[in-house]
Amino acid sequence: MTTIQHIIGGKRTSGASGKAQTVYNPATGEEVAQVVLGATAEVEAAVMAAKQAFPAWSATSPAKRSNVMFALRAVMLRRADDIASTISAEHGKTHEDALGEVSRALEVVEYACGIADKLKGDFSRDVGPGIDTTAERQPLGVVAGITPFNFPTMVPLWMIPMALSCGNCFILKPSERDPSSANLIFDMFQEAGLPDGVLNVVHGGKEAVDALIAHKDVSALSFVGSTPIAHYIYSQGCAAGKRVQALGGAKNHMIILPDADIDQAADALMGAGFGSAGERCMAISVAVPVGEETADRLIERLVPRVQALKIGPSTDPDAEMGPVITREAQQRIESMISTGEREGAKVLVDGRGFKLQGYENGFWVGGTLLDRVTEDMTVYQQEIFGPVLSVLRADSYEAAVDLINKHQYGNGTAIFTRDGDAARDFSRRIQVGMVGINVPIPVPVGYHSFGGWKQSIFGAHGIYGPEAIHFYTRLKTVTSRWPTGIRSGAEFTFPRMG
Ligand code: NAD
Numbered sequence: 001m002t003t004i005q006h007i008i009g010g011k012r013t014s015g016a017s018g019k020a021q022t023v024y025n026p027a028t029g030e031e032v033a034q035v036v037l038g039a040t041a042e043v044e045a046a047v048m049a050a051k052q053a054f055p056a057w058s059a060t061s062p063a064k065r066s067n068v069m070f071a072l073r074a075v076m077l078r079r080a081d082d083i084a085s086t087i088s089a090e091h092g093k094t095h096e097d098a099l100g101e102v103s104r105a106l107e108v109v110e111y112a113c114g115i116a117d118k119l120k121g122d123f124s125r126d127v128g129p130g131i132d133t134t135a136e137r138q139p140l141g142v143v144a145g146i147t148p149f150n151f152p153t154m155v156p157l158w159m160i161p162m163a164l165s166c167g168n169c170f171i172l173k174p175s176e177r178d179p180s181s182a183n184l185i186f187d188m189f190q191e192a193g194l195p196d197g198v199l200n201v202v203h204g205g206k207e208a209v210d211a212l213i214a215h216k217d218v219s220a221l222s223f224v225g226s227t228p229i230a231h232y233i234y235s236q237g238c239a240a241g242k243r244v245q246a247l248g249g250a251k252n253h254m255i256i257l258p259d260a261d262i263d264q265a266a267d268a269l270m271g272a273g274f275g276s277a278g279e280r281c282m283a284i285s286v287a288v289p290v291g292e293e294t295a296d297r298l299i300e301r302l303v304p305r306v307q308a309l310k311i312g313p314s315t316d317p318d319a320e321m322g323p324v325i326t327r328e329a330q331q332r333i334e335s336m337i338s339t340g341e342r343e344g345a346k347v348l349v350d351g352r353g354f355k356l357q358g359y360e361n362g363f364w365v366g367g368t369l370l371d372r373v374t375e376d377m378t379v380y381q382q383e384i385f386g387p388v389l390s391v392l393r394a395d396s397y398e399a400a401v402d403l404i405n406k407h408q409y410g411n412g413t414a415i416f417t418r419d420g421d422a423a424r425d426f427s428r429r430i431q432v433g434m435v436g437i438n439v440p441i442p443v444p445v446g447y448h449s450f451g452g453w454k455q456s457i458f459g460a461h462g463i464y465g466p467e468a469i470h471f472y473t474r475l476k477t478v479t480s481r482w483p484t485g486i487r488s489g490a491e492f493t494f495p496r497m498g
Pocket of ligand 1: 146147148149150151155173174175176204205206209210224225226227229230232247248249250280281383385411452456
């Protein structure tokens with residue numbers, strides 16, 4: 001069985017911890033690899049390698065740094081199928097879905113290709129007699145990223161191209177559940193000409209993360225994952241004096257107004273609710289039709305489609321969704337459906353106990369549709385992160401907006417309507433970071449930034465795009481005066497620019 005190793009200073013190593021964890025193929029339930037688990041010693045070695053690489057890398061001109069991104073883009077385009085297969089083998093998503101992940105990751109690489117222009121500073125001449133001021137953004141040093149299982153390529157690449165092109169060195173601590181993509185990302189960067197030590201990969205779980213938080217030479221942490229861990233990393237990281245951005249979980253609602261094209265809304269809900277088996281932080285997990293009639297029309301369309309979902313392994317070109325990530329995730333999702341049923345939701349399509357012929361040991365959950373979900377139910381309050389769509393019927397547009405604004409999460413949301421006034425009002429008043437108007441999964445393009453509100457994010461910066469440049473750099477302002485402008489005599493008052 002293969003062993004997935006750390007990559008430190010450009011070299012693969014099993015490290016010193018002696019610990020490892022099994023990686024599964026979720027479609028078959030088979031063990032496919034062991035991933036080594038790092039702790040303090042491996043983090044120490046990675047930070048050392050990154051620190052050694054930092055002076056030369058940060059002094060490399062932004063244009064030369066962006067050459068690596070151009071080369072990476074070419075490698076990724078050439079190897080897109082390999083990347084997608086690597087994702088699917090351990091995550092389980094369909095090949096087409098994995099290719100979509102690759103293309104969204106490429107957007108960030110492309111944005112980083114233009115870094116030289118984006119890092120241009122500000123200059124003000126004659127702010128005082130013979131005095132000029134420049135403002136520039138400098139890299140932080142060694143920064144780290146801790147990433148979730150659900151986008152093993154895209155989420156690391158939300159961070160790495162931006163951090164590196166800004167002049168930092170990076171340590172990636174990917175999910176231990178699908179770790180091969182991280183090593184492939186490294187290999188592609190190496191092929192693109194990245195010097196050793198600029199990017200390092202330390203595999204592991206809590207111990208490795210805690211070592212990164214504790215390390216005094218790690219200047220910043222980027223985290224994407226569940227809300228309890230996001231909050232933990234944000235609070236511990238800030239207490240340790242680091243800059244932290246921590247993106248957490250979600251419960252994304254889609255409002256369907258009575259005037260919406262109901263077939264389009266049903267199409268949107270199928271893709272956004274069940275694509276990637278619902279394991280997306282931007283998945284729509286709650287449909288909020290306004291009015292009983294709208295709800296009935298929607299349900300009428302959804303039931304046969306959820307029943308007919310094509311579920312299969314990533315190698316099946318007809319599959320619309322694959323398995324969930326682990327046996328534990330499968331059991332947790334099934335138990336949430338049972339909780340919903342106990343609390344009074346109507347299970348219109350039941351995905352519990354789903355079996356796929358030839359893949360009996362895989363981690364499958366069938367598409368599930370719950371109707372008559374109410375605000376107080378656990379299935380509504382908590383993130384399920386599986387192929388479960390809840391329908392919560394609202395009496396009015398105001399009630400629907402109120403519902404979303406009260407929810408603890410605020411990652412994404414959407415409204416389906418033909419009413420421009422309602423759409424405009426919704427986009428202004430809704431307490432959510434990413435909003436779609438007739439767009440079910442409004443993930444911003446690579447030259448905007450991604451980030452939710454409320455319990456879906458901790459820290460001031462969104463991820464990738466312009467926000468990433470602020471996160472991965474710090475401001476330096478230089479005020480200069482040359483001898484011809486200097487008056488003789490000491491000045492004891494606070495300097496005035498006059
Ligand atoms: P997770 O929180 O379990 O794990 C994320 C990372 O944290 C992994 O690298 C893991 O090793 C590490 N980790 C886990 N437990 C830890 C602990 N106790 N201490 C320190 N580190 C720990 O998340 P996941 O299950 O891999 O991913 C799914 C979650 O991520 C969902 O909640 C989803 O909504 C969220 N997510 C959010 C976004 C976003 O942009 N907001 C994007 C993708 C996923």
